[in-house]
Amino acid sequence: MSNSDTVLSALADGVLSLTLNRPDKLNAFNEEMHLALRAGFQHAHADENVRAVLLTGAGRGFCAGQDLGDRDPKKGVPDLGQTIETFYNPLLRLIRSLEKPVICAVNGVAAGAGANIAFACDITLAARSARFIQAFAKIGLVPDSGGTWSLPRLIGEARAKALALTAEPLDADTAADWGLIWRAVDDDTLMEEANALAKRLAAGPTKGLGMTKRAIQAAATNSLDQQLDLERDLQREAGRSADYAEGVSAFLEKRKAEFKGR
Ligand code: LHQ
Numbered sequence: 178m179s180n181s182d183t184v185l186s187a188l189a190d191g192v193l194s195l196t197l198n199r200p201d202k203l204n205a206f207n208e209e210m211h212l213a214l215r216a217g218f219q220h221a222h223a224d225e226n227v228r229a230v231l232l233t234g235a236g237r238g239f240c241a242g243q244d245l246g247d248r249d250p251k252k253g254v255p256d257l258g259q260t261i262e263t264f265y266n267p268l269l270r271l272i273r274s275l276e277k278p279v280i281c282a283v284n285g286v287a288a289g290a291g292a293n294i295a296f297a298c299d300i301t302l303a304a305r306s307a308r309f310i311q312a313f314a315k316i317g318l319v320p321d322s323g324g325t326w327s328l329p330r331l332i333g334e335a336r337a338k339a340l341a342l343t344a345e346p347l348d349a350d351t352a353a354d355w356g357l358i359w360r361a362v363d364d365d366t367l368m369e370e371a372n373a374l375a376k377r378l379a380a381g382p383t384k385g386l387g388m389t390k391r392a393i394q395a396a397a398t399n400s401l402d403q404q405l406d407l408e409r410d411l412q413r414e415a416g417r418s419a420d421y422a423e424g425v426s427a428f429l430e431k432r433k434a435e436f437k438g439r
Contacts, residue, residue, distance in 0.1 A: 192376055195217040197235065204239065206242065207247050229279070233283075280298065283304065290321055303358050314343065332355045384438065385415045388414065389411075
């Protein structure tokens with residue numbers, strides 16, 4: 178994994194905690210942080226000891242999107258498509274294709290790509306004081322990091338367009354009411370709740386949870402017939418897993434299941 182201190186990384190109880198760590202810039206992405214976060218998610222893909230990921234930010238912000246200091250137009254016309262292709266799109270694909278739960282704890286403001294990365298995670302909690310801002314409109318850009326895909330799917334076109342065109346901040350409670358995130362919680366309990374959730378999921382039947390994630394994501398583009406076929410195929414695979422055998426045995430023996438993630 179990366180040695181950069183722009184992303185703090187720790188593995189405990191099957192949870193890989195990745196903490197964006199440029200607090201003086203509200204954890205805006207520079208190239209080093211991009212590479213470090215990517216390395217963290219690549220590690221999560223490769224290491225079977227990682228059974229859940231918890232993404233959060235250090236300091237008072239979650240992530241303010243791209244570091245605009247790195248993209249000063251006075252230094253020449255930039256190719257932002259290249260930035261997207263090189264950094265954001267691979268990150269989004271790593272998060273969505275990871276067949277393990279990704280929990281996001283939004284500890285403060287999430288702006289631009291920072292907001293849309295939070296929406297791409299599987300279960301997103303936010304501190305009640307956090308705000309989500311589609312800041313792109315303020316600087317003449319288009320929502321990226323999957324925002325134009327996830328926003329209309331999660332909250333419908335009317336709300337998606339209003340957020341994206343106005344760049345008005347959305348508070349955490351409303352984000353939860355609208356279904357953009359799972360839950361808004363009191364600021365001082367956010368990390369406790371997020372850690373407990375991540376730990377619980379990391380002790381779960383990882384293979385089955387991963388396939389559940391895959392199936393729900395596939396529903397965005399599948400017909401009902403395709404989805405029914407996918408459920409059949411995934412259930413066949415899940416039924417062959419050691420965790421299924423353990424889950425059923427534990428139920429019949431009236432004891433707690435000890436899942437191994439296999
Ligand atoms: C920042 C940033 C920041 C640098 C706060 N950069 N320093 C993809 C492809 C390529 C290029 C473009 O972008 C993208 C995707 C994107 O993400 S585009 C959207 C980029 N992000 C933004 O436009 C958000 C810019 N930030 C803000 O609007 C505000 O900072 C928010 C609303 C996030 C927070 O406001 P406040 O709570 O009032 O904090 P602040 O503005 O005072 O920021 C604190 C510090 O963080 C400050 O530095 P300073 O040295 O003055 O204390 C800011 O300059 C710095 N900072 N965001 N993106």
